[in-house]
Amino acid sequence: MLVVMQNHATQEQIDRVVETIREMGxxxxxxxxxxxxxxxxxxxxxxxxxxxxxxxxxVAEVIHVSKPYKQVSREWKEANTVVTIAPGxxxxxxxxxxxxxxxxVESEEQIVTAAKQVRDAGASALRGGAFKPRSSPYSFQGxxxxxxxxxxxxxxxxxxxxxxxxxxxxxxxxxxxxxDMLQIGARNMQxxxxxxxxxxxxxxxxxxxxxxxTITDLLMSAEYILxxxxxxxxxxxxxxxxxxxxxxNLFDLTAIPLVQRLSHLPIIGDPSHGTGLRDKVIPMARAxxxxxxDGVIVEVHPNPDRALSDGGQSLYPDQFxxxxxxLRAITNAxxxxxxxxPTSNRQPSxxxxxxxxxx
Ligand code: PEP
Ligand code: MN
Numbered sequence: 349m350l351v352v353m354q355n356h357a358t359q360e361q362i363d364r365v366v367e368t369i370r371e372m373g374x375x376x377x378x379x380x381x382x383x384x385x386x387x388x389x390x391x392x393x394x395x396x397x398x399x400x401x402x403x404x405x406x407v408a409e410v411i412h413v414s415k416p417y418k419q420v421s422r423e424w425k426e427a428n429t430v431v432t433i434a435p436g437x438x439x440x441x442x443x444x445x446x447x448x449x450x451x452x453v454e455s456e457e458q459i460v461t462a463a464k465q466v467r468d469a470g471a472s473a474l475r476g477g478a479f480k481p482r483s484s485p486y487s488f489q490g491x492x493x494x495x496x497x498x499x500x501x502x503x504x505x506x507x508x509x510x511x512x513x514x515x516x517x518x519x520x521x522x523x524x525x526x527x528d529m530l531q532i533g534a535r536n537m538q539x540x541x542x543x544x545x546x547x548x549x550x551x552x553x554x555x556x557x558x559x560x561x562t563i564t565d566l567l568m569s570a571e572y573i574l575x576x577x578x579x580x581x582x583x584x585x586x587x588x589x590x591x592x593x594x595x596x597n598l599f600d601l602t603a604i605p606l607v608q609r610l611s612h613l614p615i616i617g618d619p620s621h622g623t624g625l626r627d628k629v630i631p632m633a634r635a636x637x638x639x640x641x642d643g644v645i646v647e648v649h650p651n652p653d654r655a656l657s658d659g660g661q662s663l664y665p666d667q668f669x670x671x672x673x674x675l676r677a678i679t680n681a682x683x684x685x686x687x688x689x690p691t692s693n694r695q696p697s698x699x700x701x702x703x704x705x706x707x
Contacts, residue, residue: 349389350411350424351401357385361406368401379425384408388424390575415610417567419574420581425612431580433528433552434509436691437472439582440614443687444679445643447511447616448668449475450650451658452488453495461650463502465665470672472687474499474508475645479515479523480657481535488656496526503528507693511554511645517545524549534559534586534621537569547576554645556584556618559597563606570613583607583615584645585636587622596624596661599632604639616643620661626652629663630671637678643687646671 351365362378365387369376375390389396398410415421430440439445448466453459453476463474478495480488491498499510509528514520520542523530529552536542537558546553553573557566570581585604587597599622607615617636619629633644649655649662663671676686688694 349392349396349398349401350413351387351389352408352411353385353387354406354408355384357406357408361404362387365401365404365407368404372396372400377419381427388419390419392418415567416564417571417611419579420567420570420611420613422610422612427612429579429581429612429614431552431582431614433473433511434690436689436694437509437687439616439642441642443685444637444641444675445473445616445687446471446672446675447473447475447643447645448648450655451620451647451662452477452480452490452656453498453512454491454656456498456501458650459495459498459502460505462648462665463506463508465650466648466668467506467508467689467693469665469669470676470686470689471508471648471668472689473511473529474502474506475511475531475647476502477513477531477657479513479519481513481515481533482657493522496523500526507690509690514542514546517542520545520549524551528552529554529582532556534561537561537566540569540572543569543572544576547573547578550578550580552580552582553578554582554584554616556586557588557600557603559587559589561588563603563610566603567607567611570611581613582642583611583613584618585615585622585641586618587624595628597622599623599636601632601635601639604636604641608640614642616645617641618645620645620647620658620663624661626661626663626667629661630667630674633671634674634678637675638682640682644675 366376377388432438448471480490511529512527513531514523531554534556587599590598619632647662648668652659652662
């Protein structure tokens with residue numbers, strides 16, 4: 349339930365609404381807006397008596413959120429949420445964010461080389477798994493803590509913020525010590541204890557759609573994270589299972605505008621897992637940005653033929669550089685732009701230099 353305050357409601361009136369909600373045994377989340385404040389009632393079990401709140405001074409209206417997910421919905425919050433993972437790198441604003449890197453961290457040299465290649469090509473964040481959810485227990489499972497350390501080295505050498513996966517609750521705390529954004533993979537989208545854990549940790553989360561999850565399922569999973577008080581969630585369309593075996597997954601482009609209508613959270617596309625085929629990654633990355641995605645996450649490897657995981661869907665660095673140039677052209681056409689990366693990496697512009705020199 350959402351309590352919308354009148355434009356001129358006083359702080360005292362807002363505090364009274366918050367107190368009343370708490371007295372009723374629920375949690376109150378005041379959300380100051382540009383013109384008026386709304387107060388969310390969290391934990392509605394269907395027994396809330398709205399009339400008690402409606403009659404309080406300063407209340408304009410009480411809205412019953414019709415969707416099963418509440419805090420994630422556009423009804424709850426109209427303005428887009430912007431999730432910042434490093435100064436200058438934000439999802440959900442005007443800029444689209446390109447996250448790139450190998451599927452797995454394989455060695456210090458591999459991840460540092462990949463980080464430099466993707467940064468120089470125009471990526472704003474580095475991806476790479478240290479804990480890998482593999483279909484076979486005999487496949488490479490990732491370097492674990494060592495992999496996280498190598499990611500930290502790559503960040504120190506390139507300035508790129510790091511996005512990496514946490515597989516379980518215990519691992520999430522360790523990953524959070526190194527990552528700028530915690531990835532919850534498709535296989536864990538409905539691991540509710542893990543979702544609650546990353547909600548409590550409070551760092552930005554990249555939540556990938558499960559391979560057999562509906563869009564409502566995805567939004568319900570995001571609700572678990574927001575319900576713990578962490579609103580910094582970016583959703584990711586990464587393809588769903590279909591009957592066609594010519595691709596690894598069916599990249600569901602419609603999910604992008606659908607989610608943007610239903611939710612205020614940013615959504616990005618993962619055309620690498622979405623297609624599973626290197627030559628399909630580029631056209632689908634273009635399509636995701638054209639469809640309005642707030643970014644893409646793309647697998648790029650210094651030597652895909654030698655990759656320990658997902659080599660067949662990883663781009664060669666020069667292919668990735670061409671893709672970034674194409675994404676710039678697409679963003680221009682739709683009134684957006686590609687993020688220039690972390691502010692710490694930006695070269696002072698000619699104008700900035702002149703201004704500093706007092707010219
Ligand atoms: C990955 O990003 O490497 C990954 C395993 O993704 P997903 O969870 O979407 O399969
Ligand atoms: Mn992968």
